Amino acid sequence: MQTTAVLSRDPAAPFSVETVDLDEPRDNEILVRIVAAGICHTDLVNRVLGKPDRPVLLGHEGAGVVESVGAAVTSVAPGDHVVLTFRHCGACPNCAAGRPAYCRNSTALNHFGRRPDRSARVTVAGLPVRDGFFGQSSFAGYALATADNTVVVDPAADLAVAASFGCGFQTGAGAVLNALRPESGAWLAIYGAGAVGSAALLAARTVPGVRTIVVETAAARRKLAQELGADEVLDPAEIDTGAAIGEITGGGATHALDTTGSPKVLAGAFAALGTGATVVVVGLGGGVPEIDVRDLVLSGKTVRGCLEGDAEPSTFIPHLLDLHTRGLLPVDRLVTRFPYTEIETALAEQHAGSVIKPVLIW
Known part of the structure; x- marks a missing residue:
């Protein structure tokens, strides 16, 4: 045909x-x-x-x-x-x-x-x-x-x-709901507010008590993130985001998601984590992030990759669509x-x- x-x-x-x-x-x-x-x-x-x-x-x-x-x-x-x-x-x-x-x-x-x-x-x-x-x-x-x-x-x-x-929405939502799994009281920092990061933000909003920080260079995307319910938005070109996250959270983010694939951004996300916290990486970038091994060990931090939101699509996609139908996503x-x-x-x-x-x- x-x-x-x-x-x-x-x-x-x-x-x-x-x-x-x-x-x-x-x-x-x-x-x-x-x-x-x-x-x-x-x-x-x-x-x-x-x-x-x-x-x-x-x-x-x-x-x-x-x-x-x-x-x-x-x-x-x-x-x-x-x-x-x-x-x-x-x-x-x-x-x-x-x-x-x-x-x-x-x-x-x-x-x-x-x-x-x-x-x-x-x-x-x-x-x-x-x-x-x-x-x-x-x-x-x-x-x-x-x-x-x-x-x-x-x-x-x-x-x-x-x-x-x-793919995109499944990746962002799954990174939060399947990989990071934040609970009430968590501070989730999201680096990049494109389709994947924004989907992650909306997924985080479905978990009661989770607070979110979005780090994004584009003003229009920061504005949209605020409209979508981000508790804080930061422009990395204007401020030291690591110091700002430490101050906002009282010691560092409990969870973080890097959607950019940039080694420099990932290194910053890692440094901004609190003790025992995890950063999940979904961006397929290149290069090696500068991560302090002493910080990794002494603070018990975790860096892990996540592909397609760690999803089993036959069940996860209908679940996400159900959340959307109910007005939650x-x-x-x-x-x-x-x-x-x-x-x-x-x-x-x-x-x-x-x-x-x-x-x-x-």
């Missing part, structure tokens, strides 16, 4: 809207009519893998309606409303332990994973497209997924809001919708800081 897709042929050039050919679903595949797809920084990073003769089809926060399923698929049916998320094998020790984000086969399944027989799912002008990103490549009117990364959701859910639970405040043909406008407004989470609508 033919559908419209947003392709990247050159990371230095604009995305292009093109007609592509999509294969019919194999026995283990699910054909989804995409309604919405969030744009994530991870999509932009992976544009570099394209070539003029083999463009990249990205998108890993898709949501839509199941059109048809292969003969071996039993967990979803045509007409189901679904959110697409990351793939996992379901059989390795980490998957068996309920940690699918750390699946030992994750790279092969998610990083433009191909069919076992190497046949093309998507072609353009007869040439194969680099697709299979997070097992979906959902920057298109239709996408092929599999049962392990397809989560059935309430048909009443707004799919434009639900889409980003597939207003992530719709973070979403701005754009027709898929306006992806360049969406990216420009996100880069300018006027948009937190751009979502493409088909």
Whole structure:
């Protein structure tokens, strides 16, 4: 079948809207009519893998309606409303332990994973497209997924809001609710108030008695963080945030989340922790943070990574959507919708800081 897709042929050039050919679903595949797809920084990073003769089809926060399923698929049916998320094998020790984000086969399944027989799912002008990103490549009117990364959701859910639970919102909310697990009386410092950090802030607000500090350079995002319920907002360009956090909390944050991927920010977050406190890192940056080993040992602090919010998506995504439906997790405040043909406008407004989470609508 033919559908419209947003392709990247050159990371230095604009995305292009093109007609592509999509294969019919194999026995283990699910054909989804995409309604919405969030744009994530991870999509932009992976544009570099394209070539003029083999463009990249990205998108890993898709949501839509199941059109048809292969003969071996039993967990979803045509007409189901679904959110697409990351793939996992379901059989390795980490998957068996309920940690699918750390699946030992994750790279092969998610990083433009191909069919076992190497046949093309998507072609353009007869040439194969680099697709299979997070097992979906959902920057298109239709996408092929599999049962392990397809989560059935309430048909009443707004799919434009639900889409980003597939990655960004799941990552931020899960880092708080699954990894950090703050309790009443905790002080949570969040570094970066983009989509992931803002989702983390909203998740923290669902836990009674947790107080939050948001550290963010952009004035518009600090203002939004205040509107979303942050107890304190700090501009790291204006003040010594470590000293300010120590004074606000009376000794240091009990929990912290770094969404920036910056070694310097992580080192500052670590230094601003109180005794026995933990900082969770979700940003995929590079470099080595300067962490005082004596402080690490004598203060009993912890630094740990967290991928996809330590989530089990089949249960966590419906849980988050339920919180949203009940008005406890207003992530719709973070979403701005754009027709898929306006992806360049969406990216420009996100880069300018006027948009937190751009979502493409088909």
